[in-house]
Amino acid sequence: MAKTKETPMMQQYNQIKQNYPDAFLFYRLGDFYELFNDDAILGSQLLELTLTQRNKNADNPIPMAGVPHHAAQNYIDILVDKGYKVAVVEQMENPAEAEGMVRRDVVQLITPGTRMNTSADEAKENNYLVALYHAPAGSFGLAYSDLSTGELKTSTVANVNTVLNELSRLETKEIVIPAPLPADLQANLTTLGIMVSHQTTTTVNAEISYLRQEITAVEQLTALDTLLSYLFATQKRSLDHLQIAKAYAVSQYLKLDRNSRANLELTVNLRTQKRSGTLLWLLDRTMTAMGGRALKQWLELPLLDRATLEQRYDKIGELNTEFFGRDALQEALKQVYDLERLVGRVAYGTANGRDLLQLRNSLRQIPDIMVTLGNFDPAIFGDLLSKLDPVTDIEKLISQAIAEEPPISVTDGSVIRDSYNSQLDTYRDVMKNGKQWLAEMEAKERTATGISSLKIGFNKVFGYYIEVTKANIDRLDPTRYTRKQTLTNAERFITPELKRREEQILEAEAKSSELEYQLFTQVRDRIKQNIARLQKLAATLAELDVLQSLATVAEEQQFVRPTLVEDHQLAITDGRHPVVEKVLGHQSYVANDVDMAADDTVMLITGPNMSGKSTYMRQLALTVVMAQIGSYVPATAASLPIFDQIFTRIGAADDLISGNSTFMVEMAEANTALQQATANSLILFDELGRGTATYDGMALAQAIIEYVHDNVHAKTLFSTHYHELTALESELEQLKNVHVGATEENGNLVFSHRVLPGPADQSYGINVAKLAGLPNPLIKRAATILAKLEAQDVTLSEQGSSLAEPAAVVPNQTTEAGGQLDLFAIPELDPKTQAILDAIKNLNLATTTPLDTMLKVQTWQSDLQK
Template sequence: MAKPKETPMMKQYNEIKAQYPDAFLFYRLGDFYELFNDDAVLGSQLLELTLTQRNKNSAEPIPMAGVPHHAAQNYIDILVDKGYKVAVVEQMENPAEAEGMVKREVVQLVTPGTRMRTSADAAKENNYLVSLSMTPAGGFGLAYTDLSTGEVKATTVTATGGVLNEISRLETKEIVTNATLPDDLMANLTSLGILVSHQDEEAANAETSYLTQQLTVPEQKEAADVLLAYLFATQKRSLDHLQMASSYEIAQYLKLDRNSRANLELTVNLRTQQRSGTLLWLLDNTKTAMGGRALKQWLEQPLLDRETIEQRYDKIGELLKDFFSRAALQETLKSVYDLERLAGRVAYGTANGRDLLQLRNSLRQVPDIMVTLGDLDPAVFGDLLRRIDPFSDIEKLISTAIAEEPPISVTDGGVIRAGYNTRLDDYRSVMKNGKQWLAELEAKERSETGISSLKIGFNKVFGYYIEVTKANIDKLDPDRYTRKQTLVNAERFITPELKDREQMILEAETKSSDLEYQLFTEVREQIKNNITRIQKLAATLAELDVLQSLATVAEDYNFTRPELTDKQRLVIKDGRHPVVEKVLGHQSYVANDVFMDEDETIMLITGPNMSGKSTYMRQLALTVVMAQTGSYVPASEAELPIFDQIFTRIGAADDLISGNSTFMVEMSEANTAIQNATKRSLILFDELGRGTATYDGMALAQAIIEHVHNNTKAKTLFSTHYHELTALSDELPNLRNVHVGATEENGELVFSHKVLTGPADQSYGINVAKLAGLPDSLIDRAADILANLEAQDVSLEATAPTRPAKLAEPVATYQASVAEPEPEVVAAEPADTQLDLFAVGPEIDPATQAVLDEIKATNIATMTPLDAMMKLNEWQKQMK
């Protein structure tokens, strides 16, 4: 069967669709945007639209779905939120005047990384678009922008892991590239749900050359060129608000890989994926959207430069001393709108009268802010005060030109203030007087004709007319009016006088609207010429907002200024986990000290589950992040070195998408720390080795401790349930044991949540199981099994002729033994003997040996607690 011939409209649609195969095409038809073919089928499902058909009587009807043009933005937002692109096709000429097919073009391609609209909930979030270019050595140039604010930055990343860390920090939803990305990177991007778009690098033009002139590294400039080419190709309009691209080095900031960032819950709660319950949630007392975004950026990029950090401390301290100035600053900042995004809308050509009034009202706060800063110590705040532009010229322009209550639309009139333009005032006078004249004419004609129902009306076809009902026609002088239209129940008439006045009024209305829009765009253009000034002011006010927020939180939660030192000495007195303390309340939280002298490398932490080991470790990391952000910290005293990196391995999680088990993830994160940490790094290892057989896990944990102690030498907190590892303090001089206190009172476990010197005396595992609510019968059975096992350990210990004094020899001792004959093994003193369940003599009977062999071969990590207890019971019966 021959394929049905395309109609001119569908031919036009298909030609445009071929240029945007990866986007939904919103094709304008009158008052609707229509979707066709596959777009209609999928769009109807995603947007819950009714799926209809075009040419439904043909052999191959075309699927079709549509949305009203006035509501299209809501539907576009839904698709973009789901990770799709939307190409908006508009009619480029008046259908009534067009010859043949109406000309249509794509006026904008909306993508996850280029959307300008933000909801109120996302006002304090950036929407970053990232571009990548490849280097010959296998590295990457990386550039990013937030189109709504105009920020453009670029850097160089040496490996795939670094790319993933940066895009994780930026929380990007779209990446654009001119190259084929490595398979492993593509797999990770796909698993993270990040849209990857392609954009060929285009020949440099004046605009891109200007924006990238400060970039000197080839791969960074290439990435920025690709980024800008994509923006210009998709947005198809002026982007004068884009700032000059600046280069940054990742090594300038405290390095936190994406796992550590997630584990510490700096900006996203691991459980809810929301802001609540994070460090950002605690510290955010900002009054402006741009201040909220700046605080998030500070937290995501803690500093390494001591001078800048100390300057932030100084400013916070000054605001803490002067409560009234801080309160005044907060009050004025409440009236400052989002200057960064207002500037973006002005450049984008979407700012309306209400946006300009928000800009004006924000600028009106600047003089008061300058007065407040002038009352503070000039040695501390003088630099910020000098950076503030009062903007009296722009504030005056908007106040003079824009009406106080303008409509949303800039084309409907009413946006320009009376008195701003004489000609516009004349047009308005004609319209006002003309309508008054019409009202007076209607009253006059009613009086003279005696027809009280006579009225003067208007429609677009006939203009102004006089309407008389047919019941009153007899009362009308036949020569008084000229008949224009006959209706069922009335007649419509005109007069020469009425037509003259109509022409005057309609001409004034048309010219008034055109002139008013012209005047508004001129005002907007003048503001657009000052966008760089507005962006500089926005950055200064955002910094002020962050500083007052940190000062307020420091006062509310009794934070203190840390002392930064060049020594590798770490002292925290009465340290707290700031988020947990906020949730529990200051009175309920138990503060703890952290002390690690210069030569001390590892703090080995033991104690039962739920006692607070992980919280203790996290609070140290958060204290470091806060200190290097420039914030005061949750402690009564703090002396800290400046760390270059933080690595964490906290919590149990798998990565099923990549096919990695919990243990594999654990080992991978441990490897990242071991391979990349330096003496200036901080490492947090929580319960390494749990995901495999007991002795495998114990051996790995000890080897990692020894490696960090002897080679890496980073400050390390290592919590463990392997109590045998505490004996390493005898062999590793820079390792110190501490434990989280717990006592057993009347069979109940009581946590002190206090970190004490020395190893824990036991793990209290059964007590914790009881707290979890396991049945009493099960708990009692577990206690019996434990008692039997401990009794067997004593028996086995007594029969063993020789036993190692430690779980395993430290690495240094082991290496020495390779070169020398193995010394005679001497039995250890009973007090030093470690648990060794399998160290049995040759006289054990075959049945017992078979049970021991089965125990060795069993992987308890794959068993449930109940299965393990039943298996223990079975083995016990076999050995009786």
């Protein structure tokens, strides 16, 4: 079958599409953006559009789907949210003036990393685009930017794991690379669902030279050039709001790998993947979107610099002392819009009149904020006060130029205020008086002709006209008007006077709209010249907003100022998990101390499941993070060293995509901590070794404790059910035992949630199973089996076994008779009961929700009754 000949329009479409094969092409045709071929088929499915055809009668009709141009942004956002790119194709000339095919071209490529539009739910989130360059020496140059705010940073990253940590911290949706990445990193990016874009050529221009002026490292410059070249290539416009790139080092901040961030739920709830129930959720009482983003950045990059932390503590203390001033500051900040993104839209050329009014209203709050700060202790708030610039000239310009209720579109008129421009006032006067003159003329002509239904109208083809119905034509003097148009039921006429007035009105309307747009762009350009001032102001307001937020939460939740100590002493009195406490209520939460002398290395924590061991460990880590962002902490007193890293191994999770079991993940994360931790680090190990055979796990747990104690010397909290390990306190000088209290009353387990000195006397595992609702016959049988196992364990210990000795973990130990020692010599059970007991044994209550536990119990009960 012969191929259908392409029309000129489809030839143009296909030529453009060849340059953007990985993007949806939104091709402008009149009032619609059209999708063709595969774009139309997939787009109709993703966007729920009607799939039609172009050239329906051809041998090969072309699939087609379209969206109205005024609603296009919503559809573009949906596609970008789903991980696609969208190339927007516009008409580059007026169709009325074009010769032949209207010239079209891509005016912007929108990708997951270059989105400018954000919803209200995303206002406090950054949207980072990251560039990566793999240097010959093995390190990586990294550069990232939030196009909507202008933030631009670079760093040198040592290895793949650190790259992945940074990508996770930045919640990266797209990276751009100049050359292929190592296979293991590429595989991880695929697993994480991060879009990889390519930019093999770099742009050289004055803007890029200006933005890269402070960067010296070659690998960072390569990454930065790649990033900026991609931005200019995709956005196709000036990006004056991009800030001069600043280099940072990962080592400048408290290191938290991606697993630790996830385990501690700093910004994302592990269960819901939402903000609710996280430390960020608790601390965020910010009044502005800028402040919300800044608070999240503080949480993601806790500091190591003591002087800065002390300054932040001072400011929080002052805000809580001067609470009337804090209230005034909050009220002013409530009126401040998102200056960072407003400035971005100004630079981008997309800001409209309403955006400029938001900018003006924000600037009007600055004098009040300056007065408020002036009433605070100048030794504490003088630095921030000196940074506040009210940008009065811009506030006055907008107030003078922009109408109070401008339309959304800047080309529809009514954007510029009356009296701002005399020529515009003249045009408006002509339009206003012209329309009044038309009304007066209509009344005069009705009187002169005696035809009460006579009217003066307008359309775009014939302009202004006098219309008389055919029923009244006989009453009209034939010489009075000049006939213009005949309709079915009426005749339309003009007069020389009406024609002259029409020319004046239409000329005034056209020139008024054109002049208004020119005046608006002049105002916008004036603002653009002050972008650096506005960005500096936005950063200062964001910092103030974060500080008042932390102060507010500290007062409401009864947090205290921590004391930073030079030695390794760790002393927290009545420490709490701030998020759990917020949910339970201050009166219901059981506070606990953490007391580790400077030379204490390991705190070994024992106690039953569900007693609060994991919560106790997490609350310490969250207290450290809070202290090192400059926040007050949940305790009645706290003395802390400044930690350089936090490592956590809490909870169980398979990495099935990589083929790693729970135990493999456990060991890998433990290895990371053991290899990278220093004496200034904090390590949290929860139930390490439980994923393998009992003696294997116990041996590994003891060896890890000994290695940390003897070699790493990091402050380490190690929770375990291996009670045999508590004997290490007598062998390891820097280890001490604590346990979470629980008592058995009338056969029922009662948790105190209180951390007490010394080891726990037992695990209470069967008691916890009883709490979960397992059948009584099963519980009794488990108790019988436990008694036999404990009796055999006593026999084994009487033979001279000691946990600290290698013989205790040799799997092929034999009896005196030369046979294999049978540690589990119990009556053989039927397979069904044995399977249920195995399931109970392997159930990890610490990581199982109550609902999941109930469902499992229901299944076991059903199986036993069969």
